[in-house]
Every structure is written in C-alpha cells, then in structure tokens.
Amino acid sequence: MLQVLACGAVVFPGLFFAFRRILPCVFKHWNDADVVLVSERLVSSIHAVMATTAGAIVVASCRDSVVNDRHWLATYFVIWYGGPYMTYDIIAMYLSHFHRFRVKGHEDYKQHSLRTINSFIRREFLLVLHHIALLTILLPVTLFFRRDQGDFFIGCLFLTELSTPFVSLGKILIQLSLQNCWLHKVNGGMVLLTFFMCRIALFPYMYWVYGRHYGIPLYSVPFHLPLSTNLGNVCILAPQVYWFVLLCRKGFRLYRRSRMPDSSPAVPVTDNPKDD
Numbered sequence: 001m002l003q004v005l006a007c008g009a010v011v012f013p014g015l016f017f018a019f020r021r022i023l024p025c026v027f028k029h030w031n032d033a034d035v036v037l038v039s040e041r042l043v044s045s046i047h048a049v050m051a052t053t054a055g056a057i058v059v060a061s062c063r064d065s066v067v068n069d070r071h072w073l074a075t076y077f078v079i080w081y082g083g084p085y086m087t088y089d090i091i092a093m094y095l096s097h098f099h100r101f102r103v104k105g106h107e108d109y110k111q112h113s114l115r116t117i118n119s120f121i122r123r124e125f126l127l128v129l130h131h132i133a134l135l136t137i138l139l140p141v142t143l144f145f146r147r148d149q150g151d152f153f154i155g156c157l158f159l160t161e162l163s164t165p166f167v168s169l170g171k172i173l174i175q176l177s178l179q180n181c182w183l184h185k186v187n188g189g190m191v192l193l194t195f196f197m198c199r200i201a202l203f204p205y206m207y208w209v210y211g212r213h214y215g216i217p218l219y220s221v222p223f224h225l226p227l228s229t230n231l232g233n234v235c236i237l238a239p240q241v242y243w244f245v246l247l248c249r250k251g252f253r254l255y256r257r258s259r260m261p262d263s264s265p266a267v268p269v270t271d272n273p274k275d276d
Contacts, residue, residue: 008080008082009088012043012084012088015042016039019042020035020036023035032099032102033099033103036096036100037099038172038175040093040095041168042172044168045168047089048161048162049165052159054073057155058071058151058152058154058158062151067150070148073155074151075142075154086135090131090132093120093127097124101116126242133236137235152209153210156202159202160199161198162197162198163191163198163199170184170187188251188254192248195244203237208221210225
C-alpha cells in the first residue's frame with residue numbers, strides 16, 4: 001500500500017519542486033510568490049488532465065449498467081493520485097499564501113509559524129474544508145462503502161476537474177501580463193462553461209442517469225437514495241455553486257469595464273477561490 005501511495009505522493013511534489021527550479025531560469029524577473037503560484041497552477045492542471053482522462057475512461061466503460069459496471073481506475077486512481085494530490089495541494093496552497101504575503105513585506109511571514117498557518121486557514125477556509133472533506137469522506141466511501149457499485153458515478157466526479165486547466169491558464173496569462181489578449185477572454189468563457197457543466201449541471205445529470213437505470217422519474221431519485229448520499233452530494237455541490245456565483249460576478253464586472261472607455265484593467269474572470 002505504501003508503494004502505491006508513493007506514486008502520487010512523489011509525482012506531484014516532485015513536479016512542484018521541479019517547476020520551482022525551472023521557472024526562475026526562464027522568467028528571471030519573477031519573485032518567489034510568482035514562481036510558487038505558477039508552479040502550483042501547473043501541477044493542478046496536470047492532475048486535472050489525469051483525473052479528467054481517468055473519468056472519461058471510467059464513464060465510457062460503465063455506460064451499460066451505471067450501477068454495477070466496474071472499472072479499476074475508479075478505485076485505484078483515488079489511491080494512487082487522488083488522495084495524495086489533495087494532501088499535496090493543501091501544502092502547496094499554504095506555500096503560495098506564505099510567499100505571497102512574505103513578498104508583500106508582512107512581518108509575520110519572515111518564517112513559517114502557527115500564526116501563518118492559522119492565517120492561511122482563515123483566508124482559505126472553504127477550500128481547505130473542501131479538500132479535507134474529500135480526503136475524509138469521498139476517499140473512504142470510494143474505497144470501503146460502495147459495495148463494488150457506482151464506478152460510473154465516481155468517474156463522473158473525476159470529470160469535475162475539467163475546469164481546472166482553464167482556471168489555471170487564466171492565472172498564468174495574468175502572470176504573463178496577457179490579461180487583455182483575446183486568448184484570456186476566450187479562456188474566461190471556457191472557465192464559466194466548463195465550471196457550470198462539470199461542477200454543477202453534472203449532479204442533476206447523475207441523478208437523471210440513476211433514475212433512468214431504475215426506471216424512475218428524476219424528481220423521485222432523491223427519495224430512492226440513502227439520506228447520506230443526498231447529503232454528500234449537497235456538501236460537494238454547495239461550494240461549487242458559491243464559487244460559480246463569484247466567477248459570474250467577476251465575469252460581469254469584466255464585461256462592464258470592457259464597455260467603458262479608458263477603463264482600467266478588469267478583474268479577471270478566471271480568478272478562483274484560491275485567489276485573494
């Protein structure tokens with residue numbers, strides 16, 4: 001088991017530190033906060049591509065019987081990469097937070113301390129809670145409590161990562177001072193589209209697929225499922241709706257400012273909850 005966990009536990013931190021070494025050689029004017037931020041985004045994108053690919057494979061392989069069909073990736077991707085990545089990402093987000101405030105000259109950020117950790121948790125509470133919930137709820141459910149059923153729906157949850165590369169690309173374009181180019185605007189639209197389709201609309205779709213499997217209407221599906229399943233889906237969906245509303249507000253402000261003559265640079269629609 002330790003050898004299996006070492007896959008993701010080595011790959012993601014290894015990529016992160018590799019990017020931290022490579023990026024300063026390419027972008028010599030970047031400070032530590034810039035390098036850590038982009039390194040984190042690049043690793044997040046790599047994990048998202050891996051998760052989305054695994055999800056597409058699982059979903060495509062389990063279409064005949066969405067409840068009983070099996071695919072080994074539904075379980076082993078979580079063990080090899082899902083759990084280790086969520087643990088790594090909490091640490092990477094903290095490092096990004098720490099270097100961002102250290103560069104700004106905050107006295108408390110001269111070195112790591114309980115105060116800097118507490119500040120990070122307070123500022124990024126929802127994201128940290130989201131990661132911990134995935135580690136303590138989704139991981140055990142995936143491994144121990146599914147009774148070898150529901151691989152199709154685990155694959156669907158992997159697909160929620162489809163929006164992450166677009167969110168990361170938006171931040172990287174801003175870091176490269178390309179926030180006014182057409183690519184950034186197109187990417188902002190893709191952020192909204194993929195976030196809505198794969199993080200919000202995906203949940204009623206899964207309920208509809210489940211209902212079709214058992215021949216029951218969509219509105220009856222929640223009453224056919226255990227209360228714990230419905231509560232789990234609500235806990236996953238609620239922060240996605242909150243973040244999507246934030247994205248839409250920033251997108252609307254971007255549109256309004258683009259219509260104003262001599263307007264200052266707009267707030268990027270690709271900002272996500274990891275940003276200030």
